[in-house]
Amino acid sequence: MKENHSASRRDFMALSGAALAAGTLIPNQLSANENAKPLAPDSLFSSPVILQNPTENSITAAWTLSNFATGWIEWGTAPDKLDQKACGAKYGLKPYSNRVIQVTINGLKPNTTYFYRAAASAVDFRGAYDIRPAGETEFTKVLSFTTPGPNANSASFAVVNDTHHVQDVMALEFAKIRELKPDYTFWNGDSVNSVEGHEMLLKNVIFPANCEVANDHPLLFVRGNHDTRGHWARYYPEYFTPWKQDDPEFDDLGYSFVVRHGDLAMIGLDTGEDKPDFRKEWGGLAEFEPYIAKQGEWLKKVLNSEKVKTAKFVVAFCHIPLFDPRPGANPGTLETGHSAWKKLGADFWGPALQDAGVQLVVAAHVHRHRIDEPTPERCWTQITGGGCSMKDATVIHGAIVDGKLKVTTYFAATGEVLSERTFEPRA
Numbered sequence: 001m002k003e004n005h006s007a008s009r010r011d012f013m014a015l016s017g018a019a020l021a022a023g024t025l026i027p028n029q030l031s032a033n034e035n036a037k038p039l040a041p042d043s044l045f046s047s048p049v050i051l052q053n054p055t056e057n058s059i060t061a062a063w064t065l066s067n068f069a070t071g072w073i074e075w076g077t078a079p080d081k082l083d084q085k086a087c088g089a090k091y092g093l094k095p096y097s098n099r100v101i102q103v104t105i106n107g108l109k110p111n112t113t114y115f116y117r118a119a120a121s122a123v124d125f126r127g128a129y130d131i132r133p134a135g136e137t138e139f140t141k142v143l144s145f146t147t148p149g150p151n152a153n154s155a156s157f158a159v160v161n162d163t164h165h166v167q168d169v170m171a172l173e174f175a176k177i178r179e180l181k182p183d184y185t186f187w188n189g190d191s192v193n194s195v196e197g198h199e200m201l202l203k204n205v206i207f208p209a210n211c212e213v214a215n216d217h218p219l220l221f222v223r224g225n226h227d228t229r230g231h232w233a234r235y236y237p238e239y240f241t242p243w244k245q246d247d248p249e250f251d252d253l254g255y256s257f258v259v260r261h262g263d264l265a266m267i268g269l270d271t272g273e274d275k276p277d278f279r280k281e282w283g284g285l286a287e288f289e290p291y292i293a294k295q296g297e298w299l300k301k302v303l304n305s306e307k308v309k310t311a312k313f314v315v316a317f318c319h320i321p322l323f324d325p326r327p328g329a330n331p332g333t334l335e336t337g338h339s340a341w342k343k344l345g346a347d348f349w350g351p352a353l354q355d356a357g358v359q360l361v362v363a364a365h366v367h368r369h370r371i372d373e374p375t376p377e378r379c380w381t382q383i384t385g386g387g388c389s390m391k392d393a394t395v396i397h398g399a400i401v402d403g404k405l406k407v408t409t410y411f412a413a414t415g416e417v418l419s420e421r422t423f424e425p426r427a
């Protein structure tokens with residue numbers, strides 16, 4: 001079996017190389033054509049919608065396709081009044097793909113519920129002047145979402161992490177999230193082992209274990225070290241839209257974000273790879289260190305913005321922990337081994353988190369649920385989620401209840417409560 005696989009892989013590489021040389025094929029098209037599986041028989045949709053990048057005035061919807069199509073979003077303030085249309089055009093071109101469509105809806109108001117449906121319509125693209133609609137337009141069911149903003153009466157989030165392709169664990173985790181009905185779902189990194197194609201992203205991130213993850217509330221994706229690996233890591237932005245920053249100075253920080261919802265400010269930070277940039281494993285292609293330093297400049301500004309300063313609760317989410325209590329734990333700066341914690345993140349972000357009185361850091365990566373209590377030098381509690389095996393997978397849930405932030409960690413396999421912590425508002 002292994003030999004056959006190797007042979008077919010060699011054939012594939014030869015075909016790709018020849019076709020690329022001839023200018024007739026791009027690798028991602030080939031992969032999508034090989035892997036396309038419709039959501040229902042003959043459907044153009046191969047996944048539900050994933051809502052992402054929520055701001056007070058906009059949100060992005062992404063979904064995958066089983067064949068070449070265009071797509072758009074119809075939306076409005078009532079389920080029977082979808083009188084607005086977002087066509088997703090970028091630089092003058094409407095979407096056209098056989099893999100994934102992203103459409104951003106603009107012009108929204110804060111703390112407002114909207115209704116929407118996604119559309120996909122086949123296109124027979126015969127040539128530059130011969131482009132024809134090809135078949136009936138398909139629509140998803142009508143769904144809703146609510147925009148962020150400081151005036152929400154409640155706020156909640158749920159977190160999964162380190163899923164690493166394990167389908168039965170993801171099924172349990174997302175079933176628990178369906179039950180909890182959070183305002184936001186965080187995927188705190190390491191969705192896959194390395195990013196190696198459309199089908200891998202579809203099965204393990206966009207439509208994991210055939211679960212509807214985020215078509216009625218946003219998914220906030222926080223990159224893990226494994227999400228930065230593989231041939232397709234650089235295609236991630238096609239599926240998970242980089243965030244647009246308020247300050248153009250930080251436009252290259254696509255996976256650092258802040259969302260304010262009611263009394264809660266949620267900040268996403270990208271800890272990058274788990275070894276220093278100089279390590280030979282990266283073949284000279286990694287430059288995470290200046291990226292983490294720049295996130296430190298961004299974080300200082302964000303923590304001092306009105307959006308965050310006025311929030312009673314601030315929670316930061318990052319994949320690699322910013323602290324490890326174990327003496328000798330690898331800080332991610334060494335010539336051997338890999339990070340147990342991210343010293344660079346602690347150095348560049350820690351003082352700002354401390355100055356702002358951030359109450360909680362939710363991390364992942366160590367595949368073990370752990371609570372690091374605050375100390376006189378470190379005001380924030382750190383909670384790490386468990387790993388991808390049935391024996392330690394977790395769902396972390398946070399909600400503001402009676403003026404306090406209550407954080408509960410559930411054992412995914414049984415729903416048993418593993419830990420509870422309650423946080424007071426910031427002084």
Ligand SMILES: [Fe+2]
Binds near residue numbers: 190226364365366
């Ligand atoms: Fe990790």
